[in-house]
Amino acid sequence: MNYIMSRYSIAFLVAIPLVRCAVVGRAPRASSFAGSTTTFEFPPPNVTATIPDPNFPVGSILGFAGPTPTGNEAEALATAPAFPKVETAYPLIQPDTADHQGSTFNVFHSWGNLAPWFSVDSSDFGLPSASPLIPEGCGITQAFLLHRHGARYPTGGSAPAAFAAKIHQAAAGAGFTASGPLAFLNDWTYKLGAEILTPFGREQLLELGVGFRVNYGDLLKGFNDLPVFRTTTEARMIDSALNFAAGFFGVQQFAESYHQLIEIEQEGFNSTLQPGNVCPNSGNSIGEFGGVQSSKWSAIFTPPIIKRLSWFITGVNLTTSDIIGMQQACAYETNALGFSSFCDLFTEEEWKQFEYFNDLSFWYGDGPGNPTAAARGIGWVQELVSRLTQTRITDFDSAVNKTIVTSPILFPLDQPIYVDATHDNVLSTIVTALNFTSLTRNGPLPTDHIPADQTWFSSRVAPFSSNLVGQVLSCPASSQPTHIRFLLNDGVLPLTGIQGCAANKDGLCELPSFIAGMQARxxxxxxxxxxFANFTIPIPDNIVDGRFPPALRNMTG
Structure with missing residues (x-):
């Protein structure tokens, strides 16, 4: 019996590649346009909207608006019995995996910085009993929001674009044939633009604005002038800021309800919302170290994927870069088009490996493991302290823009609500500069395996529309602020890494202690x-606070 079973097993295993080869052989050849880029622009060419158009007068001219009395402001975080979590990404289709392990695994959460933002449990940050709701007996006096832009198309020269170019080159040349799970490549085209917001990205910021109004709207009663919110000049940054404002103030009202400060995002211009432009080391091999470290991991986890998927394609030799490009294409296409055929090519474990690829990239490129991270993020921390203490910044040895922060018009110090828009890498550097050590307690991250006790996840730190909220509180409730705490994507962060901040189940730190701790930082x-210094990253890189180790400075050139 054992002998018969053994012969059967051997025969079955030998037959697998033969069957696959036969399937590939019968598959139709790819279309010559496979992998080509397709685009569409709207409005149609040669059509220009006339604003205002006398044929289509706006509502304010027509009148007849009906009753327009406003209600009172909401403050759901202080009045509601429960907190609504962000758990879906409508209208995106929830992807499946190649092995269909079960409904509890969410592929979205394994996309790193390409994930749509979702509510993180405070327990994931080490505070199992903390809630985003204002602690009992406390009142909120001020809110600071730092958010990332919404979902966008890939940046120029992205891995998905490179993969598409490779596919198209093969299709237009000798040709290729794909079958089975890769059969869609035979007539697949690259439909992604570059860098601007996707429709879903616009929705994310609109909803973020609505949610912030529901949770913190009551703070508007403390304004004596129009708020000043900040963003930068890139198209996706302006669109994100305007969509947030439309959600927060209302579509017809937002343009007259606040001032939008737009900081120049270009090399050589100081801005704490894109500090890398005045930090040369962030643009050389030091800043690129995240790519070096993540590539070590991709060289380990992608070969089995290459071997499995290569059975289903001839005429194209898959590489590690292709696998990363395909996994990124899943995220980008879903965020842009609502669905992607790339998603269920990969198993649950392979998506976890991709998540870790992104975690390594951020840890060593823009996070606690990069020696420029704290320096890049510290300018925003200076601005935070300036706003908390209502004192002007006088030390400009950072990315702080002197022209902006010394102006009471551009940089008011008495707002109950502050809103700043930034990028994923900047948010990561600011989190590092703030010294939230609960995120770094298992660092440095290894490049040859995923640690069991991992605490740094790029999908929790900097997903699309990521939001960091500083809540200034009075405990007990009064008009005088006494405490502060921070929520990262709804999860309450411990502040014990900050000098002077004691452990607290609700993540609270006494405000004077926090300010002193930030001044020390x-x-x-x-x-x-x-x-600016000429140094190389120490190997092994054991940095966990985003700074070059002072003890090693005498060894630099």
């Missing part, structure tokens, strides 16, 4: 050295 971060 500002003093210890050396922007000039970390951004």
């Amino acid at each position: 500002i003093a210890e971060v050396d922007f000039q050295f970390d951004c």
